[in-house]
Amino acid sequence: MKKTLKRPELLAPAGTLEKLKTAIHYGADAVYIGGDAYGLRSRAGNFSFEEMAEGVEFAHSHNAKVYVAANMVTHENDQIGAGEFFRTLRDIGIDAVIVSDPALMQICAMDAPGLEIHLSTQQSAVNYETLNFWQEAGLTRCVLGREVSMEEVVEIRAKTDVEIEAFIHGAMCISYSGRCTLSNHMADRDANRGGCCQSCRWKYGLFDLPALGDKEMVGKGEEGIDEPFSMSAVDLSMIQHIPDIVESGIDSLKIEGRMKSIHYVSTVVNVYRKALDSYIEDPENYVLQEDWVDELWKVAQRELATGFYYGIPTENEQLFGERRRKPRYKFIGQVLAYDEETKIATIQQRNLFKVGDKIEFYGPGMRHHPEELEEMWNEEGETIRSAPHAMQIVTMKVSQPVKPQDMIRKSLERTRRKIAQK
Structure with a gap:
């Protein structure tokens, strides 16, 4: 008897209207976008209400959904106008909003009833008790923190029935999801209010200070060339573990990258669409095709690894030194x-x-x-x-x-x- 598997949603980033249409054309079941307020990608091509309406019309005509990220952490007065913002999204036909701040959740629930609320990864939800809490608060889906392991995903799925969304490809934050303040200190730009300057990606000199006043550079090469260091993680990729991802019961598989190009979006969506469909249609005879992996390397990205899914990342999942593989x-x-x-x-x-x-x-x-x-x-x-x-x-x-x-x-x-x- 042929094994029947649940087909997870493939969720793609869409920083602009062109990227939205591209993602859906190449196989995305849903896209997530940003509006002019309350998001964490202030430099992305965020959508006006008119663009949202066009995007929703296009998506729904292709049986796809549109979610809006409104996942900033609000300070005093940031929430002014949020009720009208959420009502407009609901009336446009947005399928759900992705929120991290309880204040915005409450405003959305009160002022825009009927608009689904999803928990952002910024809340670092990594256990089933947390997901059950948010479900009781009225949320219909939780985006897991990127620090969750595959073993934990399976346990979470077994002990909660709220929808689960998880990242499968894209950039990894060096901090716990939603907890980074490095940009605030380094550049006076609030990462949790949309201003992250990605200071973890900067190049640094690494010094050893064995005694007060000593300054010995660590990492000098054979010719005395200083090796620049960063706190930068490699990117996540689960293309080689599609069976585990599908079998875990995750409802929505998320690709990161609202600021990436249409080349990136089309390529990555294309690859995961093919791999997911191949496994679901015939899991017993599924074989990972090397040309799927090679295809991902035709777009610009960092080194790739599996994040926290199969253990704590080591120094091999950090970016420094010569790249091991380059886009061609x-x-x-x-x-x-x-x-x-x-x-x-x-x-x-x-x-x-x-x-x-x-x-x-x-x-x-x-x-x-x-x-x-x-x-x-x-x-x-x-x-x-x-x-x-x-x-x-x-x-x-x-x-x-x-x-x-x-x-x-x-x-x-x-x-x-x-x-x-x-």
């Missing part, structure tokens, strides 16, 4: 149209590319095909050798059919070989 591709454009008769694709440029580049087209469902760019034309039909201008529209002949919203990368291997030869 650069995002260069998006397909706007394709003519089947002429096999001509219309492309919107996003980064420089030129004749002779080895490029790769990809689309939803892990569709891929390589090309070597031999010829292209500008909007006037003139032959050109390069496309250097941002958002430039060009056309090119392709060997295989492509679709609107397919993405294009170019290989960096040739560039790296040239640098190495020098």
Whole structure:
């Protein structure tokens, strides 16, 4: 008898309306966005109410959901206007808000009844008693703290019936979720009110002070070069542990990255969509495909590890020294149209590319095909050798059919070989 598994929601970041549509087009079941207030990504492309309404209409027409992160910690007077904010979200059709501050939860429940409230990871919920508490307070979902282990996830699932959301890919905070004040001290920017300057990612000199007044630099290389240190964690990736993630009973699998590009969002969503569907459709014969892992390395990101899921991270999960693996591709454009008769694709440029580049087209469902760019034309039909201008529209002949919203990368291997030869 075939094993029946619950299909978890795949939840993607959407820093802009374009990213929202991209995430859903590439397979996300839901997206989370930020508004103009109460969020923790002040530098992300946060949504106006009009953009939210358009995003909700698009998402719902594709059977997807939209959540709004309103997870800041409020100080006195920060909550002024919150009731109207939440009512507007409810009336727009937002499916839920993600909140960490009990004051905002209370305001939302009182002023916008009917709008679901999810607990933010900023609350560091890592045990089932905590989840049961928040469920009794009226919350329908809890986002687990990133410090939870897989063993703890299984126990939490067994002892609570509130929905569970957990991160499976993206950046890891070096502090406990929602507890960092490093940015406050280093740059007078409040991390818990949307102003984090990511001072943990800065490079530092590390000193050993064995006695008062001594200053001996730790980490000097063989030639006396000072090694910069940081408190920076590598990124989380659970692509190699899809069976454990699905079997644990997590309801929503969350990808971090509202400030990442459409290249990043489309690639990561594409990979996890394929892996999840493959496992759920045939768990007994599921095999991790190495090209899924390789695909993740075609986008810019830090080193990857499994966070706290299988034990406490060690020095191997910190960023310092030479990178062990580097992205091999650069995002260069998006397909706007394709003519089947002429096999001509219309492309919107996003980064420089030129004749002779080895490029790769990809689309939803892990569709891929390589090309070597031999010829292209500008909007006037003139032959050109390069496309250097941002958002430039060009056309090119392709060997295989492509679709609107397919993405294009170019290989960096040739560039790296040239640098190495020098």
